[in-house]
Amino acid sequence: MDNFLISPKEVKEQLNSTANGYLLVDIREKNEYSDWNIKGSLNVPVNDLISSGDFASIKKHLERLPKDRMIVTICARGINSQVAASILREMGYNSVSLDKGMKGWNENFDIYRLHFDDFDVVQFVRIGKGCLSYLVIDKSTDQAALFEPAIFIGEYEDYQRANGIHIKYIIDTHAHADHFSGGMELARKLNLDYCISEIEVDKVFSFKSLKAADEIAFGKTRIHLISTPGHTDGSISFLINNKALLCGDLLLLESPGRPDLARTKEETTKGAGILFDTLKNLLPGLSDDTMIFPSHFTNTDIRPVVMSLKDLKANSEPLNITDKREFINYITSNIPVTPPNYETIKKFNKAGVIIPLDYAEDLEIGPNRCAARN
Template identity: 35%
Template sequence: MTVKNVTAKELTERVLNKEKLFILDVRNESDFSDWKVEGENFDYLNIPYFELIDGIEPIADKIPKDRDVVTICAKGGSSIFVAEQLVEEGFDNIYSLEDGMKAWSEYLYKVKVYEDEDIKVFQFVRVGKGCLSYMVVSDGEALIVDPARFTDEYVKAAEEEGAKITHIVDSHLHADHISGGTILANSTGAKYYLMKSEGAVFDFEALENYKKIEFNSVTLEVLAVKTPGHTPGSVSFFVNHKLLFSGDTIFVSGLGRPDLGNKVREWANDLYDTVHTKVAEITDEVIVLPGHYADFESEINTDGYIGDLLGNIRKRNKKMFTTPKEEFLNNVEKSASSVKPPNFEDIVAINRGVKTVDVDTMQELEIGPNRCAVHHTE
């Protein structure tokens, strides 16, 4: 018997299929409690690798023999070592997550969200980070919304649809992951749009100058709806009056946190006004497609993507849409003490264009879950 590798893609399929799986995570306890591979029918045991160097005897009676076991570490090396010990002790169906949590953090999978005679929309789920990005295809052209830095994924997806990427938009200056906007624009020649008020120093098309972005043979309205609060320049993109790409302003289960710029009260006030004016004008039938999710199991819908009708989001999060202003501001201020995205200041500096790092550093900066939501269902 030998250790079998399981890729991030294969493990994601097991999550989506709600398979039963036993996870032996050999990272430090703090890393495990902060961030792990989550599955509805997964069971877990977290034992730091250094406790198993002399053998797996202390945990042998805790490892099931009637189902698959996946060992996980940060980059794949330690988990293989532990998995090999399990195999030597006679355990079968032992797998090791190839390249560990680093690979889990970087994997994207694609799912179709919407299609009519004019457009086709895909969602890219970065399941290890809770980050969401999108591709809108119309008449041989493609628009990418909030791209991750793994730009080949979008180029490949566009080619599969017989389309060329011509437009790229970022809803705001991201704080938990590095944007692929400039990389994708440079490689494809597409126009890259961002709010000037976000303070980026590289070349881009300022969204303040556009009321809509039009495609070739079909007029595909992408209205930049200014929805400040998460950041001062946050926008949402309203496509054909049917789809709202809400960035980090509205999630399926909450709102974007407005405390990352050290102006909690001011930005919370903007967020309140956004929710009670701009969003209040949008009909319940519009499909909201957010930039992140907080809990995969509860937010993925029966069609297999993260998103919902605005009417359902209003019902699910009724309190955040009806709370009086002063109470709303106080609640946001209280939640501002929660843990901020790790390394967010460095990530913002990179996304603004004032700092440059190599790929290895990008990987290290992005490790961990997203923490962009401040207000969830109560």
């Protein structure tokens, strides 16, 4: 803790500990808070009052807070929350501000390692952003394939170093719209190819195009590539030793991925139809024990974020719709509003442009909205 700032990592660790004595106070306005917040935080909306300098009203709102807890104030980018923390200290509270606010909260990862016969899957859960990335590690060689890397590439480098593994492949299932890919930057750093379907990107930078029905093999691990269009035209899923499916945005635990991004209304309807065909072709060929690893999550509390196909079928309404027209209607009738920066982020990812971390974090602010329904 420095200058009355607390790092996102320290807050995460404190929340996960049994001795948690922190009270998280989110000062953003009600609508912003209800759209996206840290679980367990309390909303005391004084952000606008701080901007207008109405300090008497601010104190009235804050004086209801308990005095026996460390108050961590939160706003979108960690500016006004510093003012709130300062006012609280003046009022006799112990208070610090979450460094970089919700933007900083997006930097946090929880890591889970799941064991299969010949390989392990390491799931990196970006808890604020709802993004998932993966290392698939072959046990016989300690070689690994990295899927869906976020821009915080140090997370994967640290894991590689600490666990004595060697990343050999860097892969995106498709060009994402909700977050910046760290794939290009990490591939350059490790002198590897950045792999993605050529349908997904502008051919203006160096990448290796993945093709459906290809196989990636290392040690005793065989990764079968399956074309799974719908969310995007060039989406690819990866079936590992017939036991685990990394499916990108095809199947999130909440719902299939939205088919409308960067598409017109007609294209969206067509995309939903393609999604139906993809699922109809794919699912009967998979064992019910196949573990489904999505690339995002919205509301689910399941950790790690994974489900067997059997459980997913039992829990997912759209997977049980057999009529194509009904499925299209289900998928397209309640798609969430597209967050403002999705178009920009996708353009950068398609062009393979590496942008400064701080700018990327700024554009990524907000909840995950990749599911067709929340």
